[in-house]
Amino acid sequence: MSSQPERLPRQPPPGTRGQPLPDDSAHAPPVAAGEPVGVLAPYELSVNGTVRRVVGAWVGESLLTVLRDRLGLVGTKGACEQGECGSCSVLLDGSVVCSCCVLAADAVGAEVTTIEGLTPPDGLSDIQQALVAAGGVQCGFCTPGFVVAIHDLLSTRPDATELEVREALSGNLCRCTGYGRIVEAVRIVQREREAVGG
Amino acid sequence: MSVTWPTRLDEAVDAAAAPAATLLAGGTDLAVEVNAGRRRPVAVVALRRVPELRDLEITPAEVVVGAGMTFSAIAAELAAAVPALAAAARTVGSPQIRNAGTVGGNIVTASPAGDTLPVLAALDASVELRSAAGTRTVPLRELITGVKRTAIRPGEVLVRIRVPPRRGAQQFLKVGTRNAMVISLASAALVVDEERRTVACGLGSVGPVPVRPAEAEAFIAGEIDWERLTVPEGAVARFADLAARAARPITDHRATAEYRHHAVAVLVGRALRRSIDVVPA
Numbered sequence: 001m002s003s004q005p006e007r008l009p010r011q012p013p014p015g016t017r018g019q020p021l022p023d024d025s026a027h028a029p030p031v032a033a034g035e036p037v038g039v040l041a042p043y044e045l046s047v048n049g050t051v052r053r054v055v056g057a058w059v060g061e062s063l064l065t066v067l068r069d070r071l072g073l074v075g076t077k078g079a080c081e082q083g084e085c086g087s088c089s090v091l092l093d094g095s096v097v098c099s100c101c102v103l104a105a106d107a108v109g110a111e112v113t114t115i116e117g118l119t120p121p122d123g124l125s126d127i128q129q130a131l132v133a134a135g136g137v138q139c140g141f142c143t144p145g146f147v148v149a150i151h152d153l154l155s156t157r158p159d160a161t162e163l164e165v166r167e168a169l170s171g172n173l174c175r176c177t178g179y180g181r182i183v184e185a186v187r188i189v190q191r192e193r194e195a196v197g198g
Numbered sequence: 199m200s201v202t203w204p205t206r207l208d209e210a211v212d213a214a215a216a217p218a219a220t221l222l223a224g225g226t227d228l229a230v231e232v233n234a235g236r237r238r239p240v241a242v243v244a245l246r247r248v249p250e251l252r253d254l255e256i257t258p259a260e261v262v263v264g265a266g267m268t269f270s271a272i273a274a275e276l277a278a279a280v281p282a283l284a285a286a287a288r289t290v291g292s293p294q295i296r297n298a299g300t301v302g303g304n305i306v307t308a309s310p311a312g313d314t315l316p317v318l319a320a321l322d323a324s325v326e327l328r329s330a331a332g333t334r335t336v337p338l339r340e341l342i343t344g345v346k347r348t349a350i351r352p353g354e355v356l357v358r359i360r361v362p363p364r365r366g367a368q369q370f371l372k373v374g375t376r377n378a379m380v381i382s383l384a385s386a387a388l389v390v391d392e393e394r395r396t397v398a399c400g401l402g403s404v405g406p407v408p409v410r411p412a413e414a415e416a417f418i419a420g421e422i423d424w425e426r427l428t429v430p431e432g433a434v435a436r437f438a439d440l441a442a443r444a445a446r447p448i449t450d451h452r453a454t455a456e457y458r459h460h461a462v463a464v465l466v467g468r469a470l471r472r473s474i475d476v477v478p479a
Binding site: 043100 | 199200201203222224225226228229230232233234237238239240241242244246247270291292293294295297298377378379
């Protein structure tokens with residue numbers, strides 16, 4: 001008998017799309033009677049400086065899924081689930097990554113920063129404000145991912161050139177703006193931070 | 199169902215010996231498979247916390263690259279020592295992917311479009327595999343046996359990649375549908391060694407495994423004036439043509455075989471022109 005995940009949030013069971021590929025569970029040891037099937041022991045994640053307990057997750061659950069469906073942090077968006085679109089961007093120990101490509105259980109011991117952690121409690125950050133001002137927000141779905149990527153870029157390279165900005169944002173797709181207004185928003189933040197000596 | 203987080207290499211090797219173990223490096227390949235429901239891991243061994251897997255050692259005799267080094271780290275730290283590998287790493291995915299994905303994961307996944315593979319093939323790199331049974335070193339060209347197939351045995355952990363020294367120009371070029379975030383339709387690595395007077399070429403995305411065009415390599419080594427580091431104009435097209443003939447591209451949803459054949463010839467010629475001064479015949 002192989003272990004069967006009880007719940008696969010937004011993730012279909014194996015074999016429902018195309019041919020089933022090598023199933024690692026074929027080699028899994030039998031599950032003892034009374035042992036919870038398909039669920040990891042509770043573990044803790046540090047998200048936006050707060051320790052959060054994750055209960056009932058299965059081993060293959062992505063950080064994106066855990067953030068949204070288990071921890072209620074729905075600012076991080078999910079779209080492609082394959083690292084192509086950047087809408088799920090978060091900081092993992094300070095580096096921007098796609099949270100759909102991180103197994104949540106592999107984020108144990110790391111500091112996870114989401115869009116909620118980059119948004120001041122009383123309003124918008126300068127990056128968010130500049131995106132609004134420049135017209136870089138249209139449907140808005142990609143915006144949280146862009147804010148995370150721009151935050152990462154400007155904290156390491158505050159004086160990035162336009163080419164560097166475009167390369168740094170190349171992992172974030174926007175189907176509305178054509179990117180010009182998003183790049184302009186970065187320029188606004190750079191000018192503002194330079195003016196205040198930041 | 200379990201996750202283990204080894205922090206030492208011996209612990210990682212022990213954990214990898216479990217029959218159902220799934221090794222996890224950056225996750226950029228595995229998580230995509232899991233998200234799509236094509237893989238269902240039950241016992242994940244997360245390798246990210248093993249410092250030995252991120253070691254980098256640069257000596258005149260060898261460059262030893264930890265398998266867990268991310269593409270971002272390779273792009274930053276190997277630009278001088280192994281420029282073609284750094285260039286390939288910089289073309290992978292996006293900043294998000296490069297911050298997570300590792301060179302070891304690229305090798306183990308063994309995709310025909312894996313961007314580090316033609317480079318490592320051209321460099322005559324070999325990989326060190328460790329298991330409870332011991333350590334063995336396998337040339338990359340023997341390790342990759344087919345589309346997403348390798349000679350890695352159950353329980354083996356890819357620890358490091360050994361790159362022999364090469365003195366001379368190196369290039370990595372790839373073609374895709376746009377500049378960013380693209381899977382190679384065709385790629386080419388070129389490694390010149392002025393000491394051994396060789397030119398090694400690795401072609402990617404044009405066969406099930408990285409292609410080394412032996413006839414093209416031998417031809418161009420004989421055409422180069424190694425004292426002046428020049429090559430006659432007429433030899434460039436012949437080299438590119440010979441290299442492309444060694445390619446075995448297929449037509450798929452990304453490109454036709456004819457396009458890949460043409461593109462790889464263009465890349466090889468361009469890589470040579472960037473490496474060696476071309477003079478009138």
